[in-house]
Amino acid sequence: MIDSLKHLNWRYAVKKFDATKQLSENKLTILKEAFNLTATSYGLQPIKMLVIKDQDLKNKLVKSSYGQQQVADASHILVLCVETVIDEAYINMYFNLVKKLRNTPETITDPFKNSLIKSFSEKDKASVIKWATNQAYLALGNLLTICAVEEIDACPMEGFIASEYNETLNLKEKGLEAVLVLPVGYRASDDLFATLAKVRKPIEDSIIEL
Numbered sequence: 001m002i003d004s005l006k007h008l009n010w011r012y013a014v015k016k017f018d019a020t021k022q023l024s025e026n027k028l029t030i031l032k033e034a035f036n037l038t039a040t041s042y043g044l045q046p047i048k049m050l051v052i053k054d055q056d057l058k059n060k061l062v063k064s065s066y067g068q069q070q071v072a073d074a075s076h077i078l079v080l081c082v083e084t085v086i087d088e089a090y091i092n093m094y095f096n097l098v099k100k101l102r103n104t105p106e107t108i109t110d111p112f113k114n115s116l117i118k119s120f121s122e123k124d125k126a127s128v129i130k131w132a133t134n135q136a137y138l139a140l141g142n143l144l145t146i147c148a149v150e151e152i153d154a155c156p157m158e159g160f161i162a163s164e165y166n167e168t169l170n171l172k173e174k175g176l177e178a179v180l181v182l183p184v185g186y187r188a189s190d191d192l193f194a195t196l197a198k199v200r201k202p203i204e205d206s207i208i209e210l
C-alpha cells in the first residue's frame with residue numbers, strides 16, 4: 001500500500017531544480033493523464049495545460065516569473081490555462097463526447113445541456129474565467145499529489161505575469177489565459193529548501209471535529 005503521508009511529507013515547493021535531469025516520457029504521460037482526469041464542475045473541463053520543454057522558451061519565461069529561476073532549470077514547465085469562452089458550441093462539444101462515449105440518448109441529456117447553455121449565456125466573461133480558474137486550482141492540487149506519489153519534484157507558482165505568459169505563448173489566439181505555472185523535474189542536491197522543516201499549523205488548529 002502507498003504510504004500517502006510519507007509522499008506528501010517528501011514533497012516541497014522546489015526552489016532549485018537540477019537542470020541536468022529530465023523527466024522521462026512515461027512520467028510526462030502520467031502528468032498529462034492526471035491533468036486530464038481532474039474532476040471539473042459539470043465535467044466541462046474548461047482548462048488546458050501547456051507542456052514546455054524548449055529551453056529558450058523556459059529561459060524567456062524567467063523574466064515573466066519575477067526572476068524565479070525554477071522556470072529555467074526545471075525539466076518541463078506546465079502552464080495551466082483557462083478557456084476564456086464557454087459558449088453554446090463549447091457546451092455542445094462536451095455533450096457530443098458524452099453521446100459518443102456513453103451512448104446516452106439526447107432525450108436524456110438535452111434538458112441538462114440546454115440549462116447549461118442558458119446559464120453560461122447569462123454569465124459575464126469575468127465570472128466564467130473565475131469559475132474556470134477554480135477548476136485549474138483543482139488540477140494543480142491533483143498534479144501536486146501525483147507528483148509526490150511519482151517522486152517528481154514541482155513548484156506550484158502564482159508568481160508570474162499572466163499577461164506576459166499569454167503574449168509569449170500566443171494564448172489569446174488559442175482562446176486561453178494562463179492562470180498557474182508548475183515547473184516539474186528533479187530537485188538540485190543543494191536546494192536549501194529541501195532541508196527545511198515543513199511549516200504547518202498544529203493539526204488541531206486545522207481540523208474541527210464535531
Ligand SMILES: Cc1cc2nc3c(=O)[nH]c(=O)nc-3n(C[C@H](O)[C@H](O)[C@H](O)COP(=O)(O)O)c2cc1C
Nearest residue numbers: 011012013014015068155156157158159160198199
Ligand atoms: C497556489 C500557489 C502558488 C504559489 N506560488 C509560488 C511562487 O510563485 N513561487 C514559489 O517559490 N512558491 C510558490 N508557492 C509555494 C508555497 O509557498 C508553498 O507551497 C508553501 O509555502 C508550503 O510549502 P511546501 O509546498 O514546501 O510544503 C505557491 C504555492 C501555491 C499552492
